[in-house]
Amino acid sequence: MKAVLIPGDGIGPEISASVESITKAMNLDIEWVKYRAGAEYAKETGEVWEPGLVDAIEEYKWALKGPTATPIGTGFRSVNVALRQKFSTYANVRPLRNFKGIDSKYENIDLVIIRENTEDLYKGIEYMLTEDIANGVKLITREASTRICRYAFEYARTNNRKKVTAIHKANIMKYTDGLFLDCYREVAKDYPEIETQEVIIDNMCMQLVQRPETFDVLVAPNLYGDIVSDLCAGLVGGLGIAPSGNIGDDYRIYEAVHGSAPDIAGKGIANPSSLILAFAMMLEALNKQKEAQSLREALAAVVEEGKFTTPDIGGQATTKEFTDAIIDKL
Numbered sequence: 633m634k635a636v637l638i639p640g641d642g643i644g645p646e647i648s649a650s651v652e653s654i655t656k657a658m659n660l661d662i663e664w665v666k667y668r669a670g671a672e673y674a675k676e677t678g679e680v681w682e683p684g685l686v687d688a689i690e691e692y693k694w695a696l697k698g699p700t701a702t703p704i705g706t707g708f709r710s711v712n713v714a715l716r717q718k719f720s721t722y723a724n725v726r727p728l729r730n731f732k733g734i735d736s737k738y739e740n741i742d743l744v745i746i747r748e749n750t751e752d753l754y755k756g757i758e759y760m761l762t763e764d765i766a767n768g769v770k771l772i773t774r775e776a777s778t779r780i781c782r783y784a785f786e787y788a789r790t791n792n793r794k795k796v797t798a799i800h801k802a803n804i805m806k807y808t809d810g811l812f813l814d815c816y817r818e819v820a821k822d823y824p825e826i827e828t829q830e831v832i833i834d835n836m837c838m839q840l841v842q843r844p845e846t847f848d849v850l851v852a853p854n855l856y857g858d859i860v861s862d863l864c865a866g867l868v869g870g871l872g873i874a875p876s877g878n879i880g881d882d883y884r885i886y887e888a889v890h891g892s893a894p895d896i897a898g899k900g901i902a903n904p905s906s907l908i909l910a911f912a913m914m915l916e917a918l919n920k921q922k923e924a925q926s927l928r929e930a931l932a933a934v935v936e937e938g939k940f941t942t943p944d945i946g947g948q949a950t951t952k953e954f955t956d957a958i959i960d961k962l
């Protein structure tokens with residue numbers, strides 16, 4: 633099969649090369665079709681992505697994406713947000729767990745964050761009311777809220793998870809978050825075997841820091857989901873080991889959750905784990921469970937041994953040495 637690979641900016645091409653080597657080493661029937669996108673491409677061409685990218689995702693349905701840089705406060709639109717909206721990948725799924733060998737303040741974390749991906753404040757409806765007043769619209773719809781809550785409960789049922797916690801601020805935002813919560817409660821009725829829980833976002837942040845092991849699946853509107861996702865990545869030892877999938881009914885775009893890491897780009901020391909684990913999520917969704925499992929186990933073993941890991945997780949190896957060690961295990 634063919635799938636789209638977007639290496640992206642900064643360390644993106646370096647970590648994408650790891651996935652390409654692994655694909656080859658595992659003899660997987662996946663041909664990567666590469667397209668450029670992001671700030672570096674935009675600087676050269678004035679366009680956000682290479683012509684043909686959208687058609688290719690439309691045709692092949694599956695994509696893997698490295699980080700793309702988004703300048704703050706300019707007209708340049710985020711490639712991530714544009715792709716998520718274009719392909720209606722309404723669920724951002726981010727599993728997070730501890731890895732032996734990576735320092736973290738907590739043990740036994742096994743969380744999955746399911747974040748609504750298409751609306752809320754990230755819809756991008758904002759304008760200057762006057763020269764001194766900016767206004768942004770928090771758009772929440774019944775359709776998108778029901779769809780994401782159903783996805784979360786279905787995920788819990790399929791993956792034998794016990795609890796789905798809704799994150800909200802409906803005490804203050806009675807209409808928008810109130811609607812999200814209504815949809816959550818409505819959908820929950822169809823899943824009586826799954827425990828429900830509603831937690832206000834600020835309290836959620838505190839509880840995640842105090843007792844993260846008590847949570848299972850979390851479902852949230854876009855903005856809270858984004859913030860809590862990074863908070864949870866911090867709980868398990870950083871963004872370098874957190875993968876994510878942007879899932880729609882027809883298209884799936886898997887990605888590394890960290891950014892383009894401009895401070896280490898070009899040095900050959902980026903940690904490729906996030907993109908590799910995103911690739912493992914993709915393999916699982918392609919019904920290649922055995923391959924996904926082997927890849928995760930190989931990565932976990934190399935991380936645990938610690939001989940060939942990158943500097944961000946305490947090692948001294950290069951991206952290539954880390955990748956080769958994973959391939960050796962495979």
Ligand code: NAD
Nearest residue numbers: 699700701702872889890891892893894895896902903944
């Ligand atoms: P960042 O994630 O790029 O970097 C934060 C810190 O983590 C840096 O010190 C970096 O060196 C380190 N780091 C990140 N990934 C690493 C890896 N794989 N291996 C080793 N170290 C790693 O965040 P930032 O600096 O806030 O953002 C830089 C750019 O990335 C911005 O333009 C931002 O818009 C973009 N960004 C893109 C995405 C995405 O495409 N999904 C996500 C977040 C940020």
